[in-house]
Amino acid sequence: MAKKDRQQMEIVERGDIFFLYRPRVGETDPESLSDVQRFFVVLRPEHAKKVRLLVVGRKRLPDAHEHERNWGFVSAIAGSAAALEKDLREETYDTKTRGRQRLPAARPAGEGRYLVALLNGQLHLSYALELPERPSEVQRAFKIAPQASFALSVKNPEKPSPPGLGLEQDQEPDYPDRLQREFRGRRFAREDIKLLDVQGAEFILVGARTDPEKAYNIDLDVEKEDERHSEMLRELKMTKSRHPIEPLFSGEWA
Template sequence: MVSTRSKANNHASPSATQAEAETGEKRSQPSSSSPTKNGRSPKKSKKEKEQDVAEKKEFEVAVQGQPTAETRKEENSVGEEGVKDEIAVSKDEGDENKVEDREDEVKREEKKESGEKDSDDEPRHGTLESGHIYFLYRPKVETEEAESLDDISKFHILLIPQSGKHSQGHYHRIIEVGKKKLPDPGAKHQVIWGLVGGVGEDKSTLKDSFGAYTYETKTRGTRHQAAARPAARGHYILHSPRDELADSPDHNRQRDYKTLLAYEITTPTHEDFGQVQKELGIEEKGAVVLQVKDPNAESRGNPRAAGIPRGKRAQYPQHLLDIFHNRRFIPSNPVSLIDYPGAELLIITSPHELHESLGKNGEKVEEDLDHSSAAEKVSMDDALKELGLSKKEFPEDALEGNWA
């Protein structure tokens, strides 16, 4: 029996028409489902659905030259289901990653509390950490607007790591800087003390640290402390240039791990750099050397570091204390040494050109710093938003080079 066709079959492919003529049989359209014994069709996988639609489409193209609108709709529907499945899988994987990140964070905290040694608690060379840096100052009590360094009560460096074990969440360190400014960039050797005043993992705590507040005194009554003013924002690296002596087993000592805090300012721009940044010792691109004091060593002579009571000094686990080897000050390497509130620091000038200070591969390290800084340029509004602050509470005048 030879099959007959309607006018719509004029678009059928010659090969399909010839095949049907030779067999003398009409192709039957594949069934979209196969019922089970109880009369119900089992739920098909995405792959099975795609195969059914493909067979159905192939049949319709062979018979009438193009698939029906219903088949096209079914094909699109299966595709959309696939996309939804992929999104669902991606979301699940993202949730799993968040859980894993949180688990890693908890494990690190447990290690920190128990004193267990972490893999990053060994001194090493190269770039140890990178992230966002802020410089902020706070006016004196009952002073709403600062006009010079004389009107400042405190000067802070805020580090927000974006790499290493603290890259997740909003981990931050607040470093209080003595003399209310950085060492003079032009000095050959100037030392200023610093103190890790706070370490946190929640952006909301920054408002508590830098926001305005009032307090009561017995003699003067209610006193008001104005909010801190951000003076600059940029990208930083903690970098330990390789000392060739450190390659020798006889010379592999902690002092060979000199550590620099190098930074490049992204806000304010070059045009807005003003008196505020100059008086605070902030350069558009600069570096200082960081050293940490043994909390068990008594302060003597000059500098005295922060000179805080023993009970408020950093509570290091034994494996970090062992790195000091009876030295009062050592480079801030590993970075874990500044993860403890109460860590006393020395902030020292780095008089050389930045690439020279960064060691053997200094030019490449500086190029990477330039690249990262260029990619992180943000507006003043974005800078305040990153800190969870508002213009109303935190005037942006300082980010424009003017005292506020």
């Protein structure tokens, strides 16, 4: 990156990033993306009181090398990572036509460090994995590379969504006036990460870099982790009895 670009880059947020997936209803032995209902990303900023649970479309990250773009939305905002765990547990419910249905618990699929930087007026979300130590089939399926960066833009709820994308009107975010003004009438805002601090916020991720530490001259502060020291299991209060943890350490489906 040119020296001029480095001077125009401002790091606005750092923290822990967690990747999870939830199998489809009734699926007890997922083996591929077709067996998955949703793919989640948790952003836990340092020194912040809000933790974000994101749902990413296509049930995977966009390919950074191919500069793919994926839509997503903020599913929940909580005061702690542990408070989100209840939304990720197994659920059972009754239907008139199929009887009792079981929605499996979410599985952890990756853990690492992230930062959000403002570069030339555009937010970029960069991450580097700490777990699993050797990414395998699960990480490949969800396009969770050892590290990657994405341009991040947040959609204006007052503007229409592309056909086939977007939340229902009653699910869209209700921004306070001070945040809604950040859009300045534009379809997307690209400068303020606080726009993701509202449930229902919609965003676009566009693959940007496969080596953000080198490309942006940044340090993602990764540390060597294992099961005993996993931030994900500790902060989300994930227990083996509720959430199969094999994908996080071996990269194998569970």
